[in-house]
Amino acid sequence: MIKILLVSENNNNTKKFNKIFDKNGYEFSVMTDETLICDIISVDPPDIIIVDAEIPNIKSLNKKVKSLCENTIIIFIISADRVDKELIKYANAFINGEMPEDLILSTINVNLRMKNSLDMLSNSNKDLADSLYRLNALYSTSSQFAGTLEKSKLIQYMIEGMDKALSFSLTCTLSLCTEDEPVLILNSLYELSDELITAIKLRTVLNYNSVFEGKEVPIKIDAENLKVIKHIKYPASRFTFTLFQYDNMFAPISLGDNFFGCIEIFKETSFTPEDATCFQTIAQQVSLPLKSATLYQEIIETNAKLEKLERLKSEFISIVSHELRTPLTSIKNSLDIMMSGRCGEITPSADKFLSMAMRNVQRLSGIINDLLDLSKIEAGKMDFNFAPTNINTVIGYVKSALSEVAKSKGLNLLTEETENLPVINADAQRLEQVLTNLVSNAIKFTPENKTIKISSSIISYKDIKINEYFRDTIKLPEGDYIQVCVEDEGIGIASKDLLHAFDKFAQIENSLSRKAGGTGLGLPIAKQLLEAHKGAIWCDSELNKGSKFCFVIPLVREAANIN
Amino acid sequence: MKKILIVDDEQDIVESLKFVLEAADFICYCAYNGEDGLRLAKEIIPDLIILDVMMPKINGYKISRLLKYDAKYKNIPILMVTARSQEEDKLIGEETGADEYITKPFELDEVVKKVEEYLK
Numbered sequence: 001m002i003k004i005l006l007v008s009e010n011n012n013n014t015k016k017f018n019k020i021f022d023k024n025g026y027e028f029s030v031m032t033d034e035t036l037i038c039d040i041i042s043v044d045p046p047d048i049i050i051v052d053a054e055i056p057n058i059k060s061l062n063k064k065v066k067s068l069c070e071n072t073i074i075i076f077i078i079s080a081d082r083v084d085k086e087l088i089k090y091a092n093a094f095i096n097g098e099m100p101e102d103l104i105l106s107t108i109n110v111n112l113r114m115k116n117s118l119d120m121l122s123n124s125n126k127d128l129a130d131s132l133y134r135l136n137a138l139y140s141t142s143s144q145f146a147g148t149l150e151k152s153k154l155i156q157y158m159i160e161g162m163d164k165a166l167s168f169s170l171t172c173t174l175s176l177c178t179e180d181e182p183v184l185i186l187n188s189l190y191e192l193s194d195e196l197i198t199a200i201k202l203r204t205v206l207n208y209n210s211v212f213e214g215k216e217v218p219i220k221i222d223a224e225n226l227k228v229i230k231h232i233k234y235p236a237s238r239f240t241f242t243l244f245q246y247d248n249m250f251a252p253i254s255l256g257d258n259f260f261g262c263i264e265i266f267k268e269t270s271f272t273p274e275d276a277t278c279f280q281t282i283a284q285q286v287s288l289p290l291k292s293a294t295l296y297q298e299i300i301e302t303n304a305k306l307e308k309l310e311r312l313k314s315e316f317i318s319i320v321s322h323e324l325r326t327p328l329t330s331i332k333n334s335l336d337i338m339m340s341g342r343c344g345e346i347t348p349s350a351d352k353f354l355s356m357a358m359r360n361v362q363r364l365s366g367i368i369n370d371l372l373d374l375s376k377i378e379a380g381k382m383d384f385n386f387a388p389t390n391i392n393t394v395i396g397y398v399k400s401a402l403s404e405v406a407k408s409k410g411l412n413l414l415t416e417e418t419e420n421l422p423v424i425n426a427d428a429q430r431l432e433q434v435l436t437n438l439v440s441n442a443i444k445f446t447p448e449n450k451t452i453k454i455s456s457s458i459i460s461y462k463d464i465k466i467n468e469y470f471r472d473t474i475k476l477p478e479g480d481y482i483q484v485c486v487e488d489e490g491i492g493i494a495s496k497d498l499l500h501a502f503d504k505f506a507q508i509e510n511s512l513s514r515k516a517g518g519t520g521l522g523l524p525i526a527k528q529l530l531e532a533h534k535g536a537i538w539c540d541s542e543l544n545k546g547s548k549f550c551f552v553i554p555l556v557r558e559a560a561n562i563n
Numbered sequence: 564m565k566k567i568l569i570v571d572d573e574q575d576i577v578e579s580l581k582f583v584l585e586a587a588d589f590i591c592y593c594a595y596n597g598e599d600g601l602r603l604a605k606e607i608i609p610d611l612i613i614l615d616v617m618m619p620k621i622n623g624y625k626i627s628r629l630l631k632y633d634a635k636y637k638n639i640p641i642l643m644v645t646a647r648s649q650e651e652d653k654l655i656g657e658e659t660g661a662d663e664y665i666t667k668p669f670e671l672d673e674v675v676k677k678v679e680e681y682l683k
Contacts, residue, residue, distance in 0.1 A: 322617070325646040326573050329668040333579030336671045342586055365668050 002112060003044070006030045007037060007061070008052035013077060013097055017050065020101050038064050045069040047115065048108060050095075053078045053087060062090045071118065073111045134278050137165035142285055149293045151260075152178040158253075158263070158286040159187050165278050168265045169246060170239065174204050174221075175261040177290060182219055182261075183227045190237040192230065199241070201226050208262055211252045218259050247271050251283035253290070260290045310378075317375040321368045328368070332361045370521035374504070377528040384430065384532060388423040391431070391456050391482050391553075398435045399454065402443065410448040413439070416455040424482050424553050430529045431553075434537075437522040438486040438549050445547070446490035459483045464552060469498045470538035481535070481552040488548075493541040501539050502527040526551075565682050566607060568592045570600030570626070571615035571644065580613060583671045584678065597621030604630060608639070611681055613674070614661070615644045624659045631660030640681040644669070 004026050006017055014030050021028040029046075031037050034057055041049075049065060051058065053076045065074065073092045083094060092114075093107050141161030145154060155175050162171060170192075173185040184204055186192065192200070205223040212218075246266040253260045263283055271279070335358050337343060339351070346354065376382040399415055406413040435454070442452045461478045493501060504524045523537075530537045535553035567589045571577050574595060581591045592607055594600035597618045604612060604626070612630075616623040623643055630636040643661040663677060 322646045325667040326576070330573065330575035330579065332668045333576065333583075333671050337579060337582055340672075342582075361668070 001025070001027045002048070003027045003046040004029075004048045004050065004108075005037070005040070005046040006050045006052075007032060007055060008050075008077065009055055010052055010097075013052060016097065017104075020104060024105060034061050034064070037061065038068060041065060041068045041072070045072055047112065048073045048075060050075045050077060052076075053084065059086065062087070066090055071115065071122070073115050075107065075111065131274065134165045134274065137161060138278065138281060138285075140164070141282060145286060145289045149289070149296045151175075151290060151293045151297075154286055154289050154293060155185065155261070158282055159185070161282050162263075162265060162279065163187070165282065166265065166267065166271070166275050168267050170243065170266040172200055172204050172264045172266075173261060174208055174263070176219060177260040177294065179227075181227055182221050183229060185229045185231070187231045187233075188239065189233050190239045191232050191235045192239055196239060196241065196243070197228060197230075198223075199244075201228070203244075204262075204264065207250055207264060211259075211262060249276055249279050251280055253283050253287050255287040255291045258287070258291050258294065260287060314375050314379050317371050321372045324368055325365070328361060328365055332358070332365075335361065367521070370525060373525050374521055374528065377525070377532065382532070384427040386425050386427055389426040389428045389431065390423050391421060391426075391484060392417045392419075394428055394431045394435060395454050395456060395484070397432055398439055401436065402439050405440075406443050406452065409443060409446075411443060411446055412449075412451040413443075414451060414453045416453055418455075418457045421456060421458055421482060422555055424533075425556050426533055426553060430532075434526040434529050434551065435484065435486070437526050441522065441549075442486055442488035442490060442547070446488045450489040452489075453485075453487045455485045455487070457483050458555070459552065466536075466538050467540055469495070470536075474536045474538060476536060476552070477554070480555040482555060483550060483552045485548055485550040487546065489546040492543040492545050492547050493539065494543050495541075498539060498541060502537070564588060564590050565610040566590045566592065567678065568594065568600065568604055568607065568609040568612045570594045570597065570603075570612065570618070570623070572596055572618045573615065576615075576644075579671060580674065583675050587675050587679070589678070597623070597626055601626050601629065604636065604639070608636070611640045611642070611678055613642045613644060613665075613678075617646060624661075627659045627661050642674070642677060642681075 004017075004021055006014065006028065008014055008030065009032055018028060018030070031040065032055070040046075045068070049072055051061070051065075051074060055061070062074070065072065074090050075093045075095055076087050076091050077097055078087075078094050079097060087094075092111050095104055095107055138161070141157060141164070144157040144161070148154060148157075152175075155173060155178055159171055159173060162168060168187075169190075170186065170188045173187070174182060175185060176182050184201060186197070186200065201223040205221050205226065208221060209217060243266060246268050247270045248264060248266045249271055250262065250264045252262045265279060335354055339346070339354050339358065373382070395415055395417060399413060403413050439452065439454065446452060459481050461476060461481065464476065464481065464483070466474055502523045504521060527537050530551050530553070533553050535551055537549065537551040539547060539549045541547035567584055569577050569580050569584075569591060570593075571580075572595055577593050577595065581593060584591050592603055592609060594603050597620050600612075600614070600618075601621060614623040614627060627641050627643065630639060630641070637660075640662045641660065642663045642665055643659065644665050644667060646667045662681070665674060665677070
């Protein structure tokens with residue numbers, strides 16, 4: 001009902017307006033006392049105030065009315081034709097006591113319509129400002145989310161964002177992701193008693209369980225032992241149990257199968273649908289960075305685990321090889337003594353088995369040496385004696401050391417050295433180890449009456465031909481290189497195995513390599529040794545035709561000059 | 564006859580070394596830990612010492628250093644037996660004074676040959 005207040009001491013006016021407004025269904029009241037008028041305006045503002053311009057204290061009354069309710073329509077009743085200029089400042093309209101009823105009513109209605117439009121405009125403005133503010137809060141919250149991978153910070157930013165956008169009385173955030181155990185974070189305007197906290201805990205656990213209705217909860221939470229973190233804004237005041245009558249909203253914080261927690265928010269006044277949208281948006285927004293943070297944490301943890309494993313492995317290899325060497329030495333010594341015949345005559349069959357034991361002792365000690373080498377290289381503890389080295393000298397050593405073995409297997413070991421090669425900066429002993437390994441492999445895997453060829457040459461970066469299997473993993477800087485190749489006519493390596501030829505304990509032709517007595521570590525050691533020389537090794541091979549292992553070592557200008 | 568002191572906490576290794584060295588006409592004294600080894604070295608003043616690196620209480624490097632700093636013993640050749648372990652690598656940075664290193668597992672004949680070379 002439209003409320004009209006008349007301020008007049010003129011009984012004629014009062015009677016006349018009373019009649020008009022009563023008849024037309026307005027709520028009409030009359031007052032004259034200034035203080036009373038002010039009281040009623042501030043508590044229950046009328047839509048229209050009609051003021052008799054004749055009342056004595058009109059000036060002060062006008063000021064007060066305007067300051068108390070800006071939007072109220074003020075209409076003055078004037079009797080003379082003359083209008084006081086002072087009144088125009090406050091007036092929405094003027095009427096005259098002698099005016100016909102219709103005219104008075106239409107004046108009132110025009111002003112009421114205008115007031116309605118103004119009210120609507122002012123409300124939409126307010127809504128717009130609210131939305132803008134909320135949008136700003138959302139924006140600043142989401143940019144905060146993007147700035148961190150720390151889960152406790154993300155939860156904190158979420159709560160701050162809610163406060164900015166919704167200005168809550170209390171939020172109860174159950175977080176499963178910030179600490180080892182679930183934790184209830186309470187952000188409250190006022191202090192909470194222990195009883196109230198107990199009630200909140202129970203309520204939160206109920207909410208949590210309801211999220212997983214019919215399914216198994218990720219972690220069973222016991223309300224009694226739930227850890228609580230309190231942030232109280234005004235600790236001097238206290239909330240009571242009426243808190244539970246406040247308006248509230250609830251949302252889980254989750255992404256797909258990842259559940260991070262849930263949040264319940266309380267506010268004394270009601271939440272609007274916009275508030276609800278905003279609340280859900282923030283709760284959803286925080287889950288994505290929480291997921292990233294979880295993944296990030298997992299990566300860090302995995303890395304730490306891997307590092308530890310790597311260290312343990314190195315230590316393990318070192319200890320094991322030391323512990324193996326000592327008993328192996330005793331076995332070997334005993335065999336040596338027996339085979340020397342110093343303990344008595346040896347029958348041919350005893351000799352056969354003693355030799356067998358000896359062969360295997362040597363094989364075992366070869367494996368231990370390889371393991372130690374590899375763990376040393378991988379740990380960066382291998383010492384290298386870099387010096388100007390002539391690769392052909394190294395080839396010469398290896399040839400003379402292995403030509404007997406090759407001959408005994410009926411193989412032809414050839415060398416094809418390019419003469420007058422410049423020296424390289426290398427550890428000759430390690431290169432000998434690499435080359436010995438390559439040639440021994442060739443001897444092992446090549447059948448009788450075939451040829452093994454060792455060649456050396458100088459090659460420019462652009463002429464190095466690395467096949468498709470190794471091209472991606474080998475990165476060499478431009479320059480000149482010394483290339484050494486060991487080519488055999490043996491069983492070859494299937495293309496599917498070629499990629500793994502330099503892996504530790506590679507399972508290529510497993511049964512055969514076992515028969516040939518390989519340790520499975522020779523090639524990975526060769527690869528690591530060459531990489532320590534800033535060089536590379538790769539292999540071309542065709543099954544049943546043969547293999548060609550090639551390695552390159554860069555020529556360094558200073559080293560070249562020493563020659 | 565020349566006297567040789569063998570110090571190793573691994574009795575089996577001592578046994579086999581003793582066997583081949585006695586067969587090569589050396590007199591062998593044995594110690595199974597560093598402390599006994601050091602005491603025995605000072606007592607009998609051997610012509611050569613075969614010394615294991617990793618031993619409880621006093622390791623081989625320490626014994627070697629102690630003897631080599633002492634004018635009375637510094638001319639005794641020391642053959643050091645090593646298992647090439649990482650713990651040994653940590654110790655090797657220090658000056659040991661050993662004359663020769665033998666890596667486990669070793670050839671007994673080679674050890675005999677080396678001993679004979681030093682005692683020619």
